[in-house]
Every structure is written in C-alpha cells, then in structure tokens.
Amino acid sequence: MASPAALRELQRELETKADDLNKIQKDISKNHQVRKKYTIQLGENELVLKELDLLSEDANVYKLIGPVLVKQDLAEANANVRKRIEYMSAELKRLDTTLQDLEDKQNSKRDAVLKVQQRIQSLQAGKAKA
Amino acid sequence: MEEAAKKGRVTPLASLFPVEEAQKAVRRVHETLSEKESELDRFRGFISDNTNLINLVQKLPEGLHHNIMVPFGKAAFFPGRLIHTNEFLVLLGEGYHVERTSKQTVEILKRRGKALQSQVESLKATMQDLKAEASFFGITASEAAEGLVEIREDYVEENFTERESQSGPPKEHPPSFSEADKVKVAVEDEEYSCMVSRLDELEKAEYEAGYGNETHEDIENVAVSDEEYARMMSRLDEIEKEPETECGNERDEDEKIKADFDQSSDQISLDKINRFSEEYQSRKLLEQTKDKKSATEETLDKRDTQKDLTDRLNCTGLTVQSRPKEEMSHGKGLVHGIMKSTPLEKALVLPEVKENVQAASSLRSEAPLQDSKPGFDSRKAFTGSIIERAHNMQTSSSQQAATSSQSTVTQPSKPVSRFKMQRR
Numbered sequence: 001m002a003s004p005a006a007l008r009e010l011q012r013e014l015e016t017k018a019d020d021l022n023k024i025q026k027d028i029s030k031n032h033q034v035r036k037k038y039t040i041q042l043g044e045n046e047l048v049l050k051e052l053d054l055l056s057e058d059a060n061v062y063k064l065i066g067p068v069l070v071k072q073d074l075a076e077a078n079a080n081v082r083k084r085i086e087y088m089s090a091e092l093k094r095l096d097t098t099l100q101d102l103e104d105k106q107n108s109k110r111d112a113v114l115k116v117q118q119r120i121q122s123l124q125a126g127k128a129k130a
Numbered sequence: 131m132e133e134a135a136k137k138g139r140v141t142p143l144a145s146l147f148p149v150e151e152a153q154k155a156v157r158r159v160h161e162t163l164s165e166k167e168s169e170l171d172r173f174r175g176f177i178s179d180n181t182n183l184i185n186l187v188q189k190l191p192e193g194l195h196h197n198i199m200v201p202f203g204k205a206a207f208f209p210g211r212l213i214h215t216n217e218f219l220v221l222l223g224e225g226y227h228v229e230r231t232s233k234q235t236v237e238i239l240k241r242r243g244k245a246l247q248s249q250v251e252s253l254k255a256t257m258q259d260l261k262a263e264a265s266f267f268g269i270t271a272s273e274a275a276e277g278l279v280e281i282r283e284d285y286v287e288e289n290f291t292e293r294e295s296q297s298g299p300p301k302e303h304p305p306s307f308s309e310a311d312k313v314k315v316a317v318e319d320e321e322y323s324c325m326v327s328r329l330d331e332l333e334k335a336e337y338e339a340g341y342g343n344e345t346h347e348d349i350e351n352v353a354v355s356d357e358e359y360a361r362m363m364s365r366l367d368e369i370e371k372e373p374e375t376e377c378g379n380e381r382d383e384d385e386k387i388k389a390d391f392d393q394s395s396d397q398i399s400l401d402k403i404n405r406f407s408e409e410y411q412s413r414k415l416l417e418q419t420k421d422k423k424s425a426t427e428e429t430l431d432k433r434d435t436q437k438d439l440t441d442r443l444n445c446t447g448l449t450v451q452s453r454p455k456e457e458m459s460h461g462k463g464l465v466h467g468i469m470k471s472t473p474l475e476k477a478l479v480l481p482e483v484k485e486n487v488q489a490a491s492s493l494r495s496e497a498p499l500q501d502s503k504p505g506f507d508s509r510k511a512f513t514g515s516i517i518e519r520a521h522n523m524q525t526s527s528s529q530q531a532a533t534s535s536q537s538t539v540t541q542p543s544k545p546v547s548r549f550k551m552q553r554r
Binding site: 041051072077084 | 223226
C-alpha cells in the first residue's frame with residue numbers, strides 16, 4: 001500500500017534529519033571548547049602584558065622554547081605578546097560568528113525534524129482511523 | 131462600585147511548579163553548587179601556595195648562599211650550594227620568564243594573589259546565588275508536594291457611601307492589605323464608616339434596651355454592643371496612656387495602627403466592628419468637646435492633627451474618668467471632663483469624624499444607648515484606635531469642609547453616657 005511506503009520514507013527522512021542535528025550539536029560543543037581555550041589564553045596574555053609593562057628597560061626577559069630558555073629583548077617580548085593578544089581576539093570573534101551560524105542551523109534542523117515527526121504522527125493516526 | 135468585582139483565582143502551586151521538575155531543578159543546582167565548591171577549594175590551595183612562596187622568596191636573600199640538597203634526576207639528590215640568592219627567574223605566563231630580585235618577585239606574587247582573591251570572591255558570589263536558587267526550588271518542591279494553593283483576589287476599593295450602606299465589616303480588607311498605604315488609608319476610612327454605622331446600630335439597640343439603666347442587666351439586651359463598647363473602652367484606656375508619647379510619634383503610630391489594622395483585618399468582622407465602635411466612641415467624645423469650642427477648633431484641627439490626637443486621647447481619658455463621678459448628666463458631665471482635659475482646640479477633629487459618620491441624627495439615639503450600657507468597662511480592649519481616628523480625621527479633613535459644624539449639635543449627650551457606662 002502507499003501509506004506504509006510513505007511512512008517508511010518519512011521515517012528515513014526523520015533519521016537523516018536527526019543525524020544532521022546531532023552533527024550540528026557536536027560542532028557547537030567543539031566550538032564552545034575552542035572558545036574556552038582561547039579565552040583562557042587571552043586572559044593569561046593580558047596578565048603577561050601587564051607585568052611586562054611594569055618592568056624596567058634593562059630587565060632580562062627569557063622565553064622558554066622547548067627545553068631552551070632564550071634571552072629576549074623586552075621590546076620584542078612586548079610586541080610578541082601584543083600580537084598574540086590581537087590574534088586571539090580575532091579568533092574569538094570568528095568563533096562567535098561560527099557559533100551563531102551553527103545555532104541557527106541547529107534550530108532550523110530541529111524544526112524540520114519536528115515537522116517530519118508530525119507528518120508521521122498524522123499518517124499513523126490516519127491509518128489507525130481507517 | 132461593584133461588590134462582585136472581586137475575582138478569585140485559585141491555582142494549586144503544583145500546576146505552576148510541577149513537583150518532579152522542581153526536585154530535578156534542586157538536584158541540578160546542587161550539582162553546580164558542588165562543582166563550584168571544588169573550584170573554590172582549588173583556588174584556596176593556590177592562594178596558600180602563593181603565600182608560602184612569598185615567605186620563601188623573602189627569606190632566601192637573608193644569606194649569601196645556602197647549603198641545600200639539589201635534586202638530581204628523578205630519585206637522587208646531592209649536596210650543593212644555592213648562590214645568587216637575590217636573583218629570581220619569574221614565569222609571567224605564555225613561556226615568558228623575567229629576571230627579578232627578591233623584592234620585585236614578591237610584588238609580582240602579591241599581584242597574583244590579589245587576582246586570585248578577586249576570582250574567589252566572584253566564585254563565592256555565584257555560589258550564594260546558587261544556594262538561594264536551590265533553597266527556593268526546595269521550598270517550592272515541598273510546597274507543591276503538600277498541595278499548597280495560591281489564591282488571588284483583585285482588590286476592589288469601595289468608596290465611603292458604599293461602606294456606610296453596608297453594615298458588615300468589609301471583607302475585602304484581607305486581600306487589600308498588601309496594597310500601598312494609600313489603600314490602607316482608604317480602607318481605614320471605609321472601616322471607619324463601617325464602624326460608625328455599626329455604632330449607630332448599637333446605640334439604637336441600647337436605646338431600645340432601656341434608657342438610664344446603668345447596670346449590667348442591660349448588657350444582656352445588647353451583648354454584642356457591650357462587647358464592642360468594652361473594646362472601645364480598653365482602647366481608650368490605652369490611648370489615654372499614650373498621649374505623652376504620641377505627639378511626636380503620631381505619624382509612626384498612624385502607620386503602626388494601619389499595620390495593626392492590616393493584621394487585624396484578618397480577624398472576625400466583629401473585631402473590626404468593635405474597633406470601629408471604639409473609635410467612634412472616642413470620636414464622639416472629641417466631638418462633644420468640640421461643641422464647646424465651636425468654630426475656632428475646626429480651624430485649629432485642620433492644621434495640627436498631631437495635637438488632635440493627643441487632645442483626643444486626653445479628652446477620651448478625661449471623659450472616661452469623669453464618668454464615674456457624674457450621673458446621667460451626660461452631656462454636661464462629659465463636657466466638663468473634656469473641658470478640663472485640654473485646651474481642646476484640636477477637637478476640630480470631631481467635625482471631621484462627624485462628617486465621616488454622616489449620622490448626625492443617630493448620635494442623639496446614641497446618648498441613651500450609652501446610659502444603658504454599664505457593662506463596657508468589663509473589657510478594656512482599646513488598642514490605639516484613636517490614633518487611627520486621628521489619621522482618619524486627617525485623611526477625611528478634606529471631606530469635612532462645611533458640614534463639620536452641623537454635626538456637633540447632637541453629640542454631647544451620647545458620648546458622655548456611653549463612657550459613663552463603660553467606666554462602671
């Protein structure tokens with residue numbers, strides 16, 4: 001009969017939509033994690049910048065690169081830290097927009113899934129009546 | 131106004147906050163709370179480490195070198211010396227180290243400690259909020275489980291005329307007490323008019339029960355009114371004691387009495403009637419005194435309501451006291467008593483009361499009623515009604531206007547006799 005076939009089709013549709021929704025949700029959670037990491041790093045860099053500003057000109061600054069402590073110029077260190085901060089804020093902003101998009105997509109997918117579910121229900125109700 | 135305008139809505143709390151959901155919320159909040167607590171512990175550990183480090187860094191430069199056991203690899207040490215005791219390589223973050231002296235290091239560490247502290251504070255604040263949330267959820271859950279019900283009623287403010295027409299005390303008072311003071315004032319005015327009308331009825335009953343009988347036998351005929359009068363008497367007594375302190379605190383007392391009113395509104399209507407009757411009686415006393423003072427008092431009254439209250443209190447007290455002395459010369463006795471009490475310029479309040487009462491004619495009938503009410507003194511239940519009166523007077527001062535002078539005519543006789551009976 002046509003109705004069981006339609007019913008099966010609808011169910012398959014529901015499954016695909018549900019999978020999409022799951023994927024989107026995973027993306028959103030990953031986005032959250034990366035955002036958290038970046039936020040923490042940004043905070044730390046800001047602290048470093050504050051301390052570096054407090055240093056006098058002749059202080060020795062060393063950077064730990066792997067197992068090596070390399071002497072660095074104070075001005076250079078300052079510049080590096082500032083650049084890092086800028087880069088991280090830009091990254092965060094980008095992540096924010098991505099997150100927004102993902103959320104919108106998630107909502108639309110959810111609506112689609114609900115619609116398919118409703119159709120299935122109505123079909124089943126119709127079949128029960130008949 | 132419509133009496134039936136009050137709409138009541140009964141909603142079981144369980145419908146607003148399902149029990150299971152409330153409990154789930156409680157659990158969730160508890161979990162977050164425990165998480166925050168563990169974070170708090172971590173922070174506390176950091177802070178203690180920081181303090182220890184500060185102490186160590188301050189101690190090291192005390193010697194040029196220190197003999198220490200140097201760690202060598204994972205499981206070995208060898209004796210060595212710590213030199214350059216004032217040079218520290220401080221990790222600022224992000225792999226950056228900086229050479230600092232002991233003092234500078236301590237400064238860096240102190241700044242770090244402050245940052246940690248601020249984080250701890252914010253975390254504590256969050257935990258407080260969470261705790262409040264948890265307690266709220268818990269209470270709601272328990273209430274919903276018990277089947278508590280929320281009842282809402284619209285407050286319908288009735289005007290004076292409507293009040294007067296009603297003989298019973300206003301039932302709308304209980305829900306209205308959550309309103310602002312203005313409403314309270316309106317309520318009190320309404321209550322007062324209710325009281326007044328009730329007093330009128332009682333007086334009529336007294337009158338019919340028997341004129342001039344000052345024994346307790348008459349009480350039987352007017353048991354209810356006796357009760358009310360007794361309450362009024364006790365109120366008067368209380369008020370008598372208060373006058374000295376009231377002048378300055380009249381305002382507060384008005385508020386308090388309003389609060390009292392609010393609380394007592396929940397009681398039976400009879401209580402209200404009693405209070406009203408007490409107020410009414412005391413007012414009548416004042417009115418009597420006012421008669422003697424005539425117009426000047428009216429003007430004074432409008433200005434100085436506080437004094438009014440004091441005066442009224444004095445008046446009522448004195449009139450009550452003079453009762454036992456004087457016999458049946460209702461009007462005169464009371465008048466004398468009142469006259470002695472104070473320079474009752476403030477008795478202007480009386481006209482106001484009269485206005486509120488709007489029962490000039492009933493006053494006449496009240497006088498004989500008073501005579502026949504000997505049993506009031508048995509219960510002294512005055513609770514500062516006069517103060518309320520003062521307030522009502524104040525609020526109703528606008529109403530008094532021209533009619534004040536008219537109502538004072540018939541009063542003298544009634545209050546006197548009433549109080550006389552009460553005092554006995």
